[in-house]
Amino acid sequence: MMDVLQITNAWVGQGRKVALATVVETWGSAPQPVGSQLVVDADGNFMGAVSGGCVEGDVISTAVDIINTGIPRILEFGVADETAWRVGLACGGRIKIYIEAVA
Amino acid sequence: MTPEILAEISAARKKRMAVALITDMKTGAQQIVHPDDVRGHALSADLEKGFRFDKSAMVGDHFVAVYNPPLRLVIIGAVLIAQSVIPLAQACGFDVTVIDPRGAFATGARFPDVSLHADWPQDVLPKLGLDARTGFMALTHDPKIDDPALDLALKSHAFYIGALGSKKTQSARRERLSALGFDDVALSRVRGPIGLNIGAVGSAEIAVSIMAEMIKALRLGFE
Structure with a gap:
C-alpha cells in the first residue's frame, strides 16, 4: 500500500517543492476515506489519491498555486456544487480537502 | 506543514x-x-x-x-492457505511475517515477498513484539507448533487471533490452552474455525473469508 507521507518526505529530501492534499471530511459515498492524501510537486507530478480520480485535476492545479503562495486552502466538492459537478464527483458524495504547502 | x-x-x-x-x-x-x-x-x-x-x-x-504504524500480519505455518492469504493481506497494507520451524515448508521459493523465519514461534515471536496493529493466524494444524504460538499471541495485544481447524480441533485446542491458565474471556479472542462463514471452497476462498474476519476485527472490534 502506498505511503504518501513517506513519498512526500522523500520528495522534500530531493529538494522538490511540494504540497500535500488531505481528505478531512466526507459525506455520503466517497471512494477515499478521511485522512487519504495526495502529494503534488511544482511540476504537477503527483502520487496518492483523494477521490476516485474525479477531482484530482482541480486539486493538483490548486496545489501547484499553493506551493507558490504558501497559503493553505480548503476545497469542497459535491453534487450540489456547480464547479464540482463540472469536474465530476459522480459518486454523489461530498468531500472536503485541505491543501497545504510543505515549507 | x-x-x-x-x-x-x-x-x-x-x-x-x-x-x-x-x-x-x-x-x-x-x-x-x-x-x-x-x-x-x-x-x-x-x-x-x-x-x-x-x-x-x-x-x-x-x-x-x-x-498509525503499518499493519502487520504474523502467520504461523508456511502452508498453502498462508500462500493464498499473503497477497490479499499485502494488498490491504499488511507487512507479512511467516514462521514455521519446518524448513521444507518455510522456503524463500514458496514465500518470496515476506519476512520468513524457519524457526519455532516461541523463539521468534518475543523478538517481534505483537502490538495492537498486529493480526495473528495459526495455520499449521499441528499443536506442537500452533499451541506455543497461541500462548504468546493470547498474552499480546494482537487485534486478531485466528486458528485453523474444525470445531472438534477447536474444542480440543481450547482445553489445552485452558490448561495453560487462560480463562473463557481470554480464549474467546481465538477465532476458530477461522474465517467468516461464506461457504468458502478451496484455499483462495478460505483466504478471502479469513481476511474478511480479520478486517472486521480491525475496523469494528469484537462483538
Missing part, C-alpha cells in the same frame, strides 16, 4: 510508532501528539478513538490526522 513535522511523522512510521497530527484549519498551526500524551490533552477522547480505530476526523475547527 513544516519539513520538520513531516520528517518527525515519517521517522515515527519507520519505527512503527503511532502519532497524530492536529491541524488548526483556521490558522494552519500544527501539533504532533504521541499516544503517551493523549491523557490530559484537550482532545483526548477524539485522539484515543482515532488511534484505536485508525480514524482521522474533524473535531470542531481542528483536523486530527492519525498516522
Whole structure:
C-alpha cells in the first residue's frame, strides 16, 4: 500500500517543492476515506489519491498555486456544487480537502 | 506543514510508532501528539478513538490526522492457505511475517515477498513484539507448533487471533490452552474455525473469508 507521507518526505529530501492534499471530511459515498492524501510537486507530478480520480485535476492545479503562495486552502466538492459537478464527483458524495504547502 | 513535522511523522512510521497530527484549519498551526500524551490533552477522547480505530476526523475547527504504524500480519505455518492469504493481506497494507520451524515448508521459493523465519514461534515471536496493529493466524494444524504460538499471541495485544481447524480441533485446542491458565474471556479472542462463514471452497476462498474476519476485527472490534 502506498505511503504518501513517506513519498512526500522523500520528495522534500530531493529538494522538490511540494504540497500535500488531505481528505478531512466526507459525506455520503466517497471512494477515499478521511485522512487519504495526495502529494503534488511544482511540476504537477503527483502520487496518492483523494477521490476516485474525479477531482484530482482541480486539486493538483490548486496545489501547484499553493506551493507558490504558501497559503493553505480548503476545497469542497459535491453534487450540489456547480464547479464540482463540472469536474465530476459522480459518486454523489461530498468531500472536503485541505491543501497545504510543505515549507 | 513544516519539513520538520513531516520528517518527525515519517521517522515515527519507520519505527512503527503511532502519532497524530492536529491541524488548526483556521490558522494552519500544527501539533504532533504521541499516544503517551493523549491523557490530559484537550482532545483526548477524539485522539484515543482515532488511534484505536485508525480514524482521522474533524473535531470542531481542528483536523486530527492519525498516522498509525503499518499493519502487520504474523502467520504461523508456511502452508498453502498462508500462500493464498499473503497477497490479499499485502494488498490491504499488511507487512507479512511467516514462521514455521519446518524448513521444507518455510522456503524463500514458496514465500518470496515476506519476512520468513524457519524457526519455532516461541523463539521468534518475543523478538517481534505483537502490538495492537498486529493480526495473528495459526495455520499449521499441528499443536506442537500452533499451541506455543497461541500462548504468546493470547498474552499480546494482537487485534486478531485466528486458528485453523474444525470445531472438534477447536474444542480440543481450547482445553489445552485452558490448561495453560487462560480463562473463557481470554480464549474467546481465538477465532476458530477461522474465517467468516461464506461457504468458502478451496484455499483462495478460505483466504478471502479469513481476511474478511480479520478486517472486521480491525475496523469494528469484537462483538
